[in-house]
Structures are given as C-alpha cells and as structure tokens.
Amino acid sequence: MNGNLLEIQDLRVLYEVRGAKAPAVDGVDLSLGAGDAVGLAGESGCGKSTLALACLGLLPRNATVEGSMKFEGAEVVGAKPGRLRALRWAGISMVFQGAMNAFNPVKRVGDQVVEAILLHEDVSKKEASGRMRELFEHSGIAPRRAEDYPYEFSGGMRQRVMIAMALACNPPLVIADEPTTALDVMIQAQILNLLAQLREERNIALLIITHDLSVLAQVADRVAVMYAGRIVEEGSAAELLTTPRHPYSRSLVGAFPVIGDPASRGVPTGLPGDPPDPAARPPGCAFHPRCPSAFEPCDRIDPSLKRYGPRLAACHLVDREAEV
C-alpha cells in the first residue's frame, strides 16, 4: 500500500489538572499499514489508552492534542466533530475492555449493532439486519442470539458481540483496548483466534493495547512498549518479546513466567516502584529511578529513540551495548 493507514507523528496529549498541563502522551510516532497488527504495551498510566482515545477523538474536555495524526491521509487532530463522528465505526472502531459497560443493558444486542450500521450507512433496516446476522455468524455467535439482551451473554460471548459490532461498518482499523483481560484462558484463546482470523479474512489492521505481553505474542506482528507517555522500545513481536533490550521491556517480559523454564520458578521478577506522575517527569531518562541498570548519564540526559537494526530503543544502556 502506498502510504500508511494510520500515521502518528510527534503526538502529544496534555491533560489540564488544577491549572497545570501534564503530558499523558509525550511525543509518540507510530504508523500502521493496512492489515498490520501492532501491539502497544505498558503499565496503567503509561498513556497507551489515552493514545487510543485520541485516535477516535474521544478524549475528555480537559485534554489538548498536539502533533499530527493522519488516518488514510487526512488529519484527525483538530478535525471537526462531524468528521470525527463519521470516522468512528466506519474508519476506526474500538473494542473495549469489559464489554458489559459498552452495551445498552435494556436493548437487544442485535438492535444495537443494527443501530450502529444505520447511523453510518445509507442502507435499509432489512439490509442492516442481514449484515448484523452475517457478522454474528462470522464472530461465532448463533444469529438467533441477536434477540437476547447483554446480561444473557457470558463474558466471552459478550466480547464476541462487541467484536461483531466493531466490524459492523467494515472499518479498515480496529483498536482493541485490553480485549481479553477479564476473560478466562480458553475464552481468551478463542477471542484471540477470532481477531486473527477476522484480520486475515477482511484485511483489517489491529492496534492492540494491553499490559499483557503474552496476548501480544499471540496476535501482534509489531510491538511498541510505552513508558511515561513515550515509546521506549519498538520492534517485531517475535524479537522484542524474546530478546527485549530496554530494561523496562525486560522487566515487563519477566513478569510472565514461562512454563517449563526452570529460571522462572520461584524467582523474583518484579519491578519495584510506580510509573512517574505525568506532571512530575523525572529528569534524564524517565525510567531511571526504577531502572536496575541505570548508570551515569541516565539521570541527566534523556535518551532519544534510536534505530538499532530492525529495533528502536530509547536507552543509554542499549546505546552503550550497541557500540561494543
């Protein structure tokens, strides 16, 4: 494809809290081509969900967005509400965590999907209903269940309905924010398989946001790790998740024990401390107060995101290792 589906450049999202502006997203570059599957990983508060909401123009009022975000070549930052409304569902749709809260509890799920289609496309109710049934079938839900209410679905089935709804207007990009976090292992595997299958069948690009790196190992081709509003490491999923280079990525990967690996039995893996307050970013590398391998320049000089072969990293240690 010529040009990227989503092109984010130097994006900053600032929240105004008590008169001061704190950057939740602090200069992020990210691009996705058609049919790509990119994972965005990091702890709560690293800015990953804010980034997703910015893509959809769903940020709260106290947020200001700077930089550029182009979807299919058109600028999204500063776009008029009408244009953003048209973009949601038809251009970019979102699968949220905890699908129960994303549905109207007193309307049949089928009607809710039909409503989304009718809102965005000039089709008859009959056509919309037909497409809804087709989507249900694709997502592994018996079409007769369209008559049911959200509470009648189990967590996994509800997440399937959520996915069917996200696909209602055939968007080229689906953002999934913690799509499987509250689900059981077997159901989680089913949902991840479904996402992978739909991506293949419909050439949908996926942006998966999660703190659970094991999920990204299953569905993402590329992974970007975020810390304190910035991308600190980016690379192919297969490489980054097996040989993380940034100490932060290493500790995230280390939090997931590997069955069968004696090294992950009973061994401390935790990363002490908390992510920094966006309003009080530490000097130098934002990660240095928690970093097990911090050395001299880390508390003074903020490392920039540099390319090391196919990998991108913002870390003095990676830099030093690369020189050797």
Next chain:
Amino acid sequence: MADESRGHAAALEVRDLEVRFASRRLIGSAGEVRAVDGVSFDVDPGEVFCIAGESGCGKTTLGRALLGLVKPHSGKVSISGLDPAQLRGKALRKFRRQVQVVFQDPMGSLNPRQSVYEAVAEGVRIHGLPGNEGEIVASALARAGLRPPERFFLDYPHELSGGQRQRVVIATAIALEPRVLVADEPVSMLDASVRGEILDLLVKLKDEFGMTLVLITHDLAFAWALADRVAIMYLGKIVELGPAQTVLTEPLHPYTKSLLAVSPEVGRRRTHEVLTGEPPDPSDIPPGCRFHPRCPVLRSGEAGTQEPRCLGEIPALEDPVSGHFVACHVATGRAQKY
C-alpha cells in the same frame, strides 16, 4: 484417596468434599448444581498448592469451602483438626483466624473509608491478638513489603497504587498469623509490573515465613512460578494432581494438555488447539468422564478400546506414576499397558 499416604501431618485436609447449589432455571424443573463434586487432597505445611481450571470448574467454590464461607453438602475440610462446617460462633471465629484469604480485586476487599492502619488492625482486634496492636500492624505491613510501615498507616486505599493495595490486603491476612493463606486470582486484575511484584511477595512469604498457600488461578504460568503441587479441576472434580514440574511439563490428562496449549506465553506463538464452546455447565454434567464431549483424544479416535468407558464410566483419580494422579481412562490404561 488422593494423597493419604503423604505421611506427616497436613496443614489442610479435604475429604470427599461436595458443594451443591440449587440452580435457578426459568423453564423446567429446579435442578442442582454440583459445583464441587467429590474432591480430596492434603496440603503440607509450608507448601504452595495450586488449584487451576477454567471459570465454572468449581475452583473458587472450593476455596470458599476451605474458608467456611459455603456449607458443603457432604465431605469435610480440616485445618488443625477443625472443620468450619461444624463450627459456630466463637469456635468459627477462632477457625477463621487460621485460614485467611486474598481476593482478586484489592479495591473490593478494602473499605475506602478505612485507613491502612485501621484495615490491618480490625482483624487484630476482632481476634483479640495478644501483644501491642501497633507493633503487630507494623510488622504485618513490613512483611507484606510496605516499608517503612508507619509511612502507610494513615493512607487510604485510593491513595495507593494497585500493587500497594494488594499488599495491604495481604498484610490484613498475614497479621493474624494464619496457618493457611488462600489466594483467589491474586494477580489477574493487576498490571504487568505489579503482577511480578505480588508474585515476588508470595514467593517471599513462602520462603522466609514458611506460609502455607492455596493458590486459586486460571493462569498456569503463574502456577508454574509459584506452586509446589498443582490440581487441575474440571466441572467440580480434580482431573489431575501432582508436582508442578511434572503436571505442567508432562501432563497426562487431555484437559490439562489443552489448557497448557492455550496458555499464552511471551515470546512463543502457540499453535492453538482451542477447545470449542463455552466452559461446561455444572448443572448439566455429562455421564461417564465429564470431559468426554470436549475431549480431543476421544474425538481423534485415539481412545481406542477405552472409548465405551469414557462415555459411561466416571474415571477415578489414580496415580500411574507415583504422586502424579490423573482421572482419565486413556491415560491410566496406557500407563498400565507398559
């Protein structure tokens, strides 16, 4: 049953435990749900025993029965010779001190209007622990990794991070010096780095303080990191039980194998053989081996001559390999052949 022959005195004994609930059906006759259906095991002092399985397998109900929070239909639980189902009033309170629990959601376990000190001191007061209350609270917080403890005394839950909150919950439990700590999905709602942090703490409690832990989780990687022995539950029954190393690396039961196949792992894209369908319904338990409708071994025809037994006979929990128990006609049949 399962491991009566383990010799030394157990910290926790469960024998033929059955827990039933009345099922609420709109149509048809009122049925019964057998959430826990004949479960036996022992946990040694200082051991980390993990109960794993899908939602609806009965693992949480089993945990609640250990705590005396649900009344079993039959069978018994015994901790220091006490069975919670037989106890009332003061005796039950005394029992509760011996078994403490940590739930999944720390925000749901803490009173938002209670300071950290009050949260930990409440249990100490209820159980009338001897000694200086302030010292007991401080030592529990310190053991849970909140140091210096005094700094946290006046904090409220909303002022703490997710990991700190879960540490407070753990401190409230260990302040009472329980014989057994039951942790029901203690990390599944926590962030990746916090997950590692709580995992470390549990390892420390086991290694440094010899805590006996019953860990309830759907996350087999978590079990691998922490457990000495693992019991895999399916529809209210233990289908496999043994040392974590062997159960998780050389599983015998087809259900354990499929659970392992779907356990997502960092750095490895697994070829999924995902069991289809929803987790099975405990109000409608299939005859014979309860796993047979989903069993990949049966479907592929590998069960061979055992097939009629799979469909009609409930497999007993046996140990073809010493100490490694499995309830599967095919697995035990195969082991006996060689």
